[in-house]
Amino acid sequence: MAKVELARHLCVLFPQLAGEELQVEASTVAEVVSGLEARAPGFAFYVCDERGRLRTHVNIFVGEVRVSDRRRLTDPVMSDSRVLIMQALSGG
Amino acid sequence: MADQILVGTRKGTFLVQKTGGAWRPRLVGHAGVCCNYAAGDPHTGTLWAALGFGHWGAKLSRSDDNGETWHDASQVKYPTDARYLGHPMPDETGELAATVLRDATLLKLWALAFGPGGQIYVGTIPGGLFMSKDNGDSFQLNRPLWNHESRGGDLANGRGVLDTHWFGTPASEGEFAPGLHSILVHPQDPQRLYVAISTAGVLESPDGGQTWLNRNKGLINDYLPNPEAEWGHDAHCIALCPGDPDHVWQQSHNGVFYSADGTATWKRVSQPQQGVHFGFPIAVHESQGGTAWVVPGKADTERMTIGGGLFVARTQDGGRTWEDLRAGLPQQNAYDVVLRHALGYDRGRLAFGSTTGNLFVSEDSGATWSTAANHLPPIYSVRFA
Numbered sequence: 001m002a003k004v005e006l007a008r009h010l011c012v013l014f015p016q017l018a019g020e021e022l023q024v025e026a027s028t029v030a031e032v033v034s035g036l037e038a039r040a041p042g043f044a045f046y047v048c049d050e051r052g053r054l055r056t057h058v059n060i061f062v063g064e065v066r067v068s069d070r071r072r073l074t075d076p077v078m079s080d081s082r083v084l085i086m087q088a089l090s091g092g
Numbered sequence: 093m094a095d096q097i098l099v100g101t102r103k104g105t106f107l108v109q110k111t112g113g114a115w116r117p118r119l120v121g122h123a124g125v126c127c128n129y130a131a132g133d134p135h136t137g138t139l140w141a142a143l144g145f146g147h148w149g150a151k152l153s154r155s156d157d158n159g160e161t162w163h164d165a166s167q168v169k170y171p172t173d174a175r176y177l178g179h180p181m182p183d184e185t186g187e188l189a190a191t192v193l194r195d196a197t198l199l200k201l202w203a204l205a206f207g208p209g210g211q212i213y214v215g216t217i218p219g220g221l222f223m224s225k226d227n228g229d230s231f232q233l234n235r236p237l238w239n240h241e242s243r244g245g246d247l248a249n250g251r252g253v254l255d256t257h258w259f260g261t262p263a264s265e266g267e268f269a270p271g272l273h274s275i276l277v278h279p280q281d282p283q284r285l286y287v288a289i290s291t292a293g294v295l296e297s298p299d300g301g302q303t304w305l306n307r308n309k310g311l312i313n314d315y316l317p318n319p320e321a322e323w324g325h326d327a328h329c330i331a332l333c334p335g336d337p338d339h340v341w342q343q344s345h346n347g348v349f350y351s352a353d354g355t356a357t358w359k360r361v362s363q364p365q366q367g368v369h370f371g372f373p374i375a376v377h378e379s380q381g382g383t384a385w386v387v388p389g390k391a392d393t394e395r396m397t398i399g400g401g402l403f404v405a406r407t408q409d410g411g412r413t414w415e416d417l418r419a420g421l422p423q424q425n426a427y428d429v430v431l432r433h434a435l436g437y438d439r440g441r442l443a444f445g446s447t448t449g450n451l452f453v454s455e456d457s458g459a460t461w462s463t464a465a466n467h468l469p470p471i472y473s474v475r476f477a
Contacts, residue, residue: 013148042164046148049197050169057147087147 007086030073100127103469115464120159132477142201170196173248177256205275219270257323261290293325310358339381343374361411373435382410420461438476445471
């Protein structure tokens with residue numbers, strides 16, 4: 001189960017994802033997002049656009065590596081991966 | 093009569109109510125979030141806000157308790173087959189790429205309008221109109237307008253033409269895409285709709301959005317080789333007279349225009365020597381079709397008040413003559429800019445707000461003004477609700 005950490009603002013917008021450590025069964029970043037969508041309907045449209053593309057001013061890291069496939073989020077996620085989803089400085 | 097004013101700002105949504113003889117604003121929602129447009133549905137009482145998060149994108153929000161609490165509404169989303177023709181900027185070498193076919197994604201929620209029977213209309217950037225028939229439980233892209241021949245036709249199915257007469261708006265934030273900013277529902281025939289797009293012009297649908305007709309005859313664009321071209325007009329805002337809806341007004345990039353025949357033809361009624369020409373918003377009297385208000389800016393090349401004095405201009409004769417309305421408005425060192433949705437009107441009362449965070453209200457058709465607030469965030473929309 002990947003461990004997921006969200007930017008504080010996302011926890012404010014989706015309080016059902018705040019608090020306990022988030023763990024999601026996923027083998028790709030896209031599956032992490034869809035797993036969170038299942039728990040918090042509407043979440044995916046905050047992080048991605050209608051076509052599932054990562055929004056311009058959002059970053060997702062797997063460990064310390066920023067995702068490379070921003071179009072389909074196919075970057076692999078391991079069972080012990082740490083996935084961070086946060087806003088980019090560029091969108092401030 | 094609406095007794096409160098809904099104000100959308102760069103940093104949240106405000107409700108302004110009259111208490112103790114004064115209009116007082118209160119932040120009611122979306123603190124820190126850009127609210128491009130906020131309005132109340134007169135048929136249901138629901139309040140709506142078109143938000144724009146810098147990171148998380150455009151989101152529609154609603155309140156069913158007069159602004160006390162807000163929650164995400166059903167969201168406006170472009171279908172995955174929706175495409176449009178964009179105009180990229182010159183690249184670093186100075187090369188100007190040809191028109192590019194883009195996958196549509198929601199860039200901005202820009203305007204809202206409401207019709208009877210659960211109809212809600214949403215104007216967006218990159219230029220699509222979304223419609224709901226169920227009080228906002230769901231929204232669908234209006235395909236006939238999206239696939240209009242003037243912007244290339246049905247680009248999703250490959251039958252279109254890679255040629256568009258729709259150009260962009262600087263309000264599109266990062267991409268020069270068209271923006272649908274005005275939606276009018278005919279008060280006597282709700283199937284009859286008008287929309288205005290920066291930068292294409294005005295279109296009318298006589299049948300609830302199934303067909304759309306060019307309504308740019310008489311418009312003048314001083315920045316086109318042919319100023320009276322069929323398309324490419326930068327309407328900033330259009331508004332109609334509810335009691336006499338053949339009277340429609342337009343504040344354009346190229347002046348103030350007036351139609352007395354339901355947008356079939358337009359006539360420029362600017363009075364540049366009085367400062368009435370450039371600006372963004374426009375408002376119309378509820379029953380006197382020849383009475384309208386604008387908030388003049390000096391020029392498109394100098395988008396500021398004229399001489400540091402803020403004023404509203406009013407005509408009562410279809411634009412033949414205009415009068416300055418300045419009582420109670422700052423006349424020195426006032427550099428307020430009033431954007432296209434930031435002038436509201438409701439039966440003799442007006443309110444407008446500026447990008448410098450000042451909000452002014454008049455209860456006598458603009459003859460005198462009071463200051464309702466200073467220091468608000470930049471104001472994007474003002475609507476009586």
